[in-house]
Amino acid sequence: MPNKNTITIEPLARVEGHGGIKVEIKDNKISNVEVRILEGPRLFEELVVGKTPQEDLSIVPRICAICNLSHKYAALRGLEKAVGVQVDPTTRLYRELMHHGEMIESHSLHIYFLALPDFLGYDNAVAMADKYRDTVTKALQLKKFGNKVMRMMGGRMIHGENPILGGFGKLPSKETLENIRAEAYELLDFAVATIDLLGGLEIPDHMERETQFLCCRPPGEDYGYYGDFLITSDGQEYPAENYKNVIKERVVSHSFAKRGQYNDRPFTVGALARILLIGERLTGKARQAYDKLVTDRWHRNPLFNNHAQAIEQVYSLEGIIDVVNQLLVSEDAVIAPPTQETGIGTGAVEAPRGTLIHHYEVKDGKIAAADIITPTAMFLDDIEAFIRTGGEQLLAREQRDNIELQFEMIARAYDPCISCSAHLVEVIYK
């Protein structure tokens, strides 16, 4: 193998959006790592200024197709605080249902179609179908189910307009809910079998290093995907509206990108962070999966994010069953109206790939300022740090063969959403 000094992986395949990785090697040491974001700027935070909350709710989910409902949800939570909307408990349950659908859609896409081909030695999941037809077929079913729940609550699979300020345009019938619940039961076996499939994979250890974790703390005692507080692996807890003091945006001179750090160091968000921070709250089959899979290595190895997503697939299927059971005996949801025209609100949710924050200032019914911090923005630094450690280890072990694939697998494990992070277009100081 020739002694290349620069490894450039572009385009970075099987991720959402247009990006690449550049690694520079000097004297057999890693001298520079850049995760390159090549998606063009869209300037959403500026575009929504002067618009009504409802217009914002149509526009901002267009940041990202895979997690469009997480963007909708975060925007709803921020805007509803700003204009004094108090949704009823039934609406909250429907929103949880919608969010479970997106988790299943996004996690199943990532685990089986974007990540698994690497572990099994294929270019894509379709090529896997000959040998792993049953897994691919069932994975498609699971993904289809996630999409179905998203379509049911969102109005369509991608960019549905059905979730609105204070509630939903249209709600599913009792029969539809019962069918969804039955389908969730049916798919649980496959989601549980996936725990064993992933549990049997050999996970490389070259990149292992200590990092930090952050996620929303769900209200109450249960596991969940939203909260008004951010919690971190050093045991701290912060109100979500203080996010700017927690997640510090950093500028680097060689390859400028606004990137999040916590305590001046990189951190991880996403399924892995959630499982490590709040996984003890899991119950049922998800808890069994947690007890079976989680080891001390998870704290140091981002590839276990794939496994953490697999646990959340089980959790979300069980969550759908639980939420439908509650909905079937709930009072009807009523659309809650705004009670004020001026205010400030921060909405935090867990998108499939990590904590997502939408912050709004509304004045006289129009948006005066918007700030959106996406999970990919938060973990880009962490990806680079793991690639650096992995690269140094691989060079020290003289394992330069398929080093590119090892780097790509680290980046893909985070399930990055480059469209989401596009306001971090990489720039270089003159």
Added chain:
Amino acid sequence: MTAESKPKIGIYGFTGCAGDQLLIIHTEDEILNLFGATNVQSFVMASSNPIEDDLDVAFVEGSVSTEEEREHLLEIRKRAKILVAIGNCAVNGGPQAMYTGDGGYEKRLRKVYGEGVKFITKPLEAKPLDAFVDVDYYLPGCPISQPQTFALISRLIHGATPEPYPHPVCHECKLNENRCLLLDEKFCIGPLTLGGCGAVCPSHGLPCVGCWGPNEDGNFSQHLKLLESFGMSRDEIIRRIRGFGGSKIIRFIEDGGK
């Protein structure tokens, strides 16, 4: 059919949400058939190791928002017999093009990124593909619809001519027998917006926001008057209409808004 004799296709994504490529990936029933019936040379979102060679059909999602994307688009055009713009961002420029041409782009860019920075590739004000190359077919949508997408793909790979679909959302809404939201003075732009979505929002009791972009036959001047009669200012109406109409809707507003 051998891989050599199958039509060679490439699916590319520029600036946008990747929702149109995602929609193709999410066609659980058809994705295996697509890979079986065609030779998918490049589809980076779904597969590693793309082959960048001559193509029978290139499908391109997203707006052109950087110099690198502009050059890449020109390069794809050179080696593709047929080029299809897929999704609102490729067809109209998308939401990121809602203020294209207003002279405020540099200011917005500086506000988001700060002063005195040089980008890795020059950012461009978002424009649709046909601002730079000839586009053979337009598949509108935000995102594109599955039935239209696979009807188009199967016609193109069999050498047949796709049929245009010139109907507005309003037409599909009538077919769904919905009560017209304009009767309740709701801000609905279904009459101005290209259909194909099945009038999904009005069917949920919600007004059309125009996300598929303008329908050329829309009566813009009359609809603006109707919306004004609901007590909304012209500025407010135009701001809302431009949300998804990209740079192309300006022409219709100017022609019809006098």
